[in-house]
Amino acid sequence: MTSYLEAEILPARNTGAIRLYDAEAFAGMRRACQLTARCLDALVAIVKPGVTTDEIDHFVLRFALENDALPATLNYRGYMKSVCTSINHVVCHGIPNEKPLRDGDIVNIDVTLIVDGYHGDASRMYLVGKVKRAAERLCEVTYRALMLGIAEVKPGARMGDIGAAIQIYAEGERCSVVRDFCGHGVGRLFHDAPNVLHYGRHGEGAEMRPGMIFTIEPMINLGRPHVKVLHDGWTAVTRDRTLSAQYEHTVGVTETGCEVFTFSPAGLDTPGLGTEEQASLAG
Numbered sequence: 112m113t114s115y116l117e118a119e120i121l122p123a124r125n126t127g128a129i130r131l132y133d134a135e136a137f138a139g140m141r142r143a144c145q146l147t148a149r150c151l152d153a154l155v156a157i158v159k160p161g162v163t164t165d166e167i168d169h170f171v172l173r174f175a176l177e178n179d180a181l182p183a184t185l186n187y188r189g190y191m192k193s194v195c196t197s198i199n200h201v202v203c204h205g206i207p208n209e210k211p212l213r214d215g216d217i218v219n220i221d222v223t224l225i226v227d228g229y230h231g232d233a234s235r236m237y238l239v240g241k242v243k244r245a246a247e248r249l250c251e252v253t254y255r256a257l258m259l260g261i262a263e264v265k266p267g268a269r270m271g272d273i274g275a276a277i278q279i280y281a282e283g284e285r286c287s288v289v290r291d292f293c294g295h296g297v298g299r300l301f302h303d304a305p306n307v308l309h310y311g312r313h314g315e316g317a318e319m320r321p322g323m324i325f326t327i328e329p330m331i332n333l334g335r336p337h338v339k340v341l342h343d344g345w346t347a348v349t350r351d352r353t354l355s356a357q358y359e360h361t362v363g364v365t366e367t368g369c370e371v372f373t374f375s376p377a378g379l380d381t382p383g384l385g386t387e388e389q390a391s392l393a394g
Contacts, residue, residue, distance in 0.1 A: 113305075113317040118298060125296075125303050131322030132298055136229070137363055137370070140298060140324060143180075143231030144361050144372030147224045150174045151235050152377045158237040160214040164196040164207035167220065175224050183223035183230050183301050190345060195221040195234075202330050202338050202347040202355040203292055214240030217250060219357045223301065230301050232326050233373035234359040235380065245333065246354055252284045253331040253356040254381060260309070260327045264362055264369035268319045274311030277329050289330035289355070291338050292347065296325045297361055319364045324372075328359030 118130035132140070150171060157170055172193040175182050182193035190206075197205035197219040198212070205219075212218060221234035236250040256277045263272040278288050294307030305317050309329040334353030341348060349355050358380075363370045374380060 115320055118322075123299065125300060127304050129304050129317065129320075129323060130296065130298060131320060132324055132363070133322065136298060136324075139227055139229040140231065140361065140363065140372050143224060143226035143229040144233065145231070145376065146178055146180055146226055147222050147231035147233050148373050148375050150222050150224060151220065151233060152375055152379050154220055154237070155379055158212065158218065158220070158239060160216075160240045161211050163209050163211050164198075164205070164218075165209050167196055168192050168194050168207035171222055178224075178226075180224040180226045183225050183232070184221075187301065195219075197221070197346075197355070197357070199354055200349045200352050202289055202332070202349060203357060204345040204347055206343060206345055212239045215242055215246070216240075217242060217246045217354065217356060221357075221359065228299055230297050230299075231373065232297050232301075232359065232361050234328065234357055236356050236358060249286065249331065249333050249354055249356045250358075252281060252286055253329060254358045256281045256288075256309075256329050256331060257327060257358045257360065260329065261360060261362055261369060261371060264319060264327075264364060266319060266321050266364060266366065266368075269314055270305060270307060270316030270319065271311035272313050272316075273327060274308040274316075275313045278310040281329070281331050287332045287334065287336035289332060289336050289338055292328075292330060294326040294328045294359070296323070298324045321364050321366045323364040324361065326359055326361050328357060330355055330357045 114128040118132045216239040223232040259276040260273040296303030334351040337350040361372045
């Protein structure tokens, strides 16, 4: 049976109970999430052929420190970087390194910044140089799947409604949904209850209630859904080496619907534009 408790009375660890946050916490999440969104916006001008993912990592660390924030991934469970960079067939948790991005790559950049104890968690796909249409389309399908999942978020709905909307759409577009990873509760903790599956059935799962805050972050593959984790213990890749894409937003359940905390202030959330075009829009 699912337990729902006011966030402030729960200990600072994942107990399995779903935290219900108050208006003050929602305000804190807006600050953290908007800083994360601004960081992702700033990366538009950075991501280009020849840039290494280590350079991206260093940029995120500098951005965080200059804005009185901390990257949540740095030293988290032994992870030694400030960001995850997942290129082409890497599904998630790609570790930045000295290898440069190449023309035609697609890369997911996953940033979580901590501001005043609140975690702002989001990720986007970046198109590096001239990208093949199949890769571009996969990014479009993944973003659309995310937004269809978000559209299901409202009081009284079930968590399975999110996964069902994502799965039905993605599979209808001849893509597959990764089942090995999921979204999660977030707020004062980086990873908390509930788990947010990106597949499922309408009407199943925990009930959504006002005050809940969680991520929705579907990973959609061009081929089969199966993944494997490499020997580094973090990097997950598609078993069939086909492309994978992911988008992520942090959302809160309100009295009347849903608030998306991590929307881009510059309108750069959506796929389909190369980084040079997006950079021109960002000014």
